[in-house]
Amino acid sequence: MQSHLDKLRQAHRDLNRAIDTTRAPGRQEDVKRLKKMRLALKDRIADIGTPRSPRRV
Structure with missing residues (x-):
């Protein structure tokens, strides 16, 4: 999951540029x-x- 988050952050920086x-x-x-x-x-x-908090059923 961290790798995906890092990719999203990099894409955000690229868009800023x-x-x-x-x-x-x-x-x-x-x-x-x-x-x-x-x-x-x-x-x-x-x-x-x-x-996220756990869902209550």
């Missing part, structure tokens, strides 16, 4: 798409990193 380098005015739609992808990755990282 891509967003930082995509600042041309004509590429704002690309930046919006990248930011949505980055947010989705952040949510997945948070879900995986948060311990």
Whole structure:
């Protein structure tokens, strides 16, 4: 599981770099798409990193 989490974190860092380098005015739609992808990755990282309580039946 840690390896998967590390891969997600690396992908998040890669998206940060891509967003930082995509600042041309004509590429704002690309930046919006990248930011949505980055947010989705952040949510997945948070879900995986948060311990879950056992389900009650």
